[in-house]
Amino acid sequence: MKPPPPPPAAAAIHHQIHHLSTLLITPTNSNPITPLLNTHHPSLSLLTSHSSYDAVSSSLPTLSNWLYDSFHSSDQNLKLFVISLIPIISKTYLSSPPLSVFGIEPILLAISNSSKSADQNGPISIPDLSQQSIYHIPFSVSDNTQKVFKFLEPDIDPHWSVSPNKRAEVVGSVLGCYYKHISVIPEWSKIDFCKFVSGWAGQDCGCKFEFGSKCDGNSDNLNSGKDKIELPWEILQPVLRILGHCLLGPINGNEVKDAASNAVRCLYDRVSHDLVPSAILATRGLIQLDMRRREGVKKPDIDLVSN
Known part of the structure; x- marks a missing residue:
C-alpha cells in the first residue's frame, strides 16, 4: 500500500x-x-x-x-x-552600487514592511472634549461618544528603486526584525553579523585597546577599511541591540561572544572618531559589561587552581 x-x-x-x-x-x-x-x-x-x-x-x-x-x-x-540571512543580505545591499541591488531590494522591503506592520500602534482613545476635564469622563463610554484614532506609519513604497536617503531606514528596519527573532537564529548567522559590523566600522586605530585586551578568543579581523560604510543612527541602534545579545546572551557560545567582543570594540573606535555621544556611551557600556563577564568566568577557574 x-x-x-x-x-x-x-x-x-x-x-x-x-x-x-x-x-x-x-x-x-x-x-x-x-x-x-x-x-x-x-x-x-x-x-x-x-x-x-x-x-x-x-x-x-x-x-x-x-x-x-x-x-x-x-x-x-x-x-x-x-x-x-539578513546579515549577508544587508552587507550585499550596503556595499553594492544602487544599480546592482534590484533583486535584493524587494526582499528587504518585504521584511521592512512586515516588521512595521507588526509594530503598528493599536487604537488610541482620545478624551471626549465635551467633558469638563479628563476626570469627568466616565469609565464606560458608548461607542457614539468615544473617538478612536489610529496612528498609521506609512510603509515604504515598494518602488523598483529606493532613494539613497531611504537605504539606511530600510536596513535599520530589517535589522530590527532580525533582533526580534535573534533568540532562534543559528549561531553562524550571528557570527557573520558580528564580522560584518567589524568591517562596516572600518576603524582599527587602537582606541579599542584603552580597555585592555580586546577579547580572549581568536580574531581574524584587522580592518582594512574597504568595507567601511556610513553608520547613521537608524542602523547603529539595531546594531547595538544585536551586539548586546550576542555579547551577553546566555544561549550564545564563546565563538559568538568573541566575535561580538571584537565588533563592539571596532564600533567604539568608529563612533569615537565620528563623535556620536549616544553610541560612544552604548559601546563603552557593552565593552565594560563584557570585561566583567570575562572576569567572572576566569575567577572560578583561578579558585579551582588555587585549591
Missing part, C-alpha cells in the same frame, strides 16, 4: 526546498539541500543546516525570487531561514 500523500502545506514546503536545490550554484553531488528533502521536517533541517546557509549565502544574487517567496511562506521555519 502506498503511503498517503503529504498534506498540501507540507507538499508546498517540500516543493519550495526542492526548487532551492535546483537553483544553487553547486555540483549536484555536493548540493547540501538535497539530503534535507528526505527528512521529516525539511524546513527545520534547512534552518539548522550550516552548510545550506553557506551555500545560499554564496549564491545570493541568483536566489532573490526564492528568498522573496519563502519569506511570504506560511511556514515559520522557511521565514526564519530568510531572516537568518
Whole structure:
C-alpha cells in the first residue's frame, strides 16, 4: 500500500526546498539541500543546516525570487531561514552600487514592511472634549461618544528603486526584525553579523585597546577599511541591540561572544572618531559589561587552581 500523500502545506514546503536545490550554484553531488528533502521536517533541517546557509549565502544574487517567496511562506521555519540571512543580505545591499541591488531590494522591503506592520500602534482613545476635564469622563463610554484614532506609519513604497536617503531606514528596519527573532537564529548567522559590523566600522586605530585586551578568543579581523560604510543612527541602534545579545546572551557560545567582543570594540573606535555621544556611551557600556563577564568566568577557574 502506498503511503498517503503529504498534506498540501507540507507538499508546498517540500516543493519550495526542492526548487532551492535546483537553483544553487553547486555540483549536484555536493548540493547540501538535497539530503534535507528526505527528512521529516525539511524546513527545520534547512534552518539548522550550516552548510545550506553557506551555500545560499554564496549564491545570493541568483536566489532573490526564492528568498522573496519563502519569506511570504506560511511556514515559520522557511521565514526564519530568510531572516537568518539578513546579515549577508544587508552587507550585499550596503556595499553594492544602487544599480546592482534590484533583486535584493524587494526582499528587504518585504521584511521592512512586515516588521512595521507588526509594530503598528493599536487604537488610541482620545478624551471626549465635551467633558469638563479628563476626570469627568466616565469609565464606560458608548461607542457614539468615544473617538478612536489610529496612528498609521506609512510603509515604504515598494518602488523598483529606493532613494539613497531611504537605504539606511530600510536596513535599520530589517535589522530590527532580525533582533526580534535573534533568540532562534543559528549561531553562524550571528557570527557573520558580528564580522560584518567589524568591517562596516572600518576603524582599527587602537582606541579599542584603552580597555585592555580586546577579547580572549581568536580574531581574524584587522580592518582594512574597504568595507567601511556610513553608520547613521537608524542602523547603529539595531546594531547595538544585536551586539548586546550576542555579547551577553546566555544561549550564545564563546565563538559568538568573541566575535561580538571584537565588533563592539571596532564600533567604539568608529563612533569615537565620528563623535556620536549616544553610541560612544552604548559601546563603552557593552565593552565594560563584557570585561566583567570575562572576569567572572576566569575567577572560578583561578579558585579551582588555587585549591
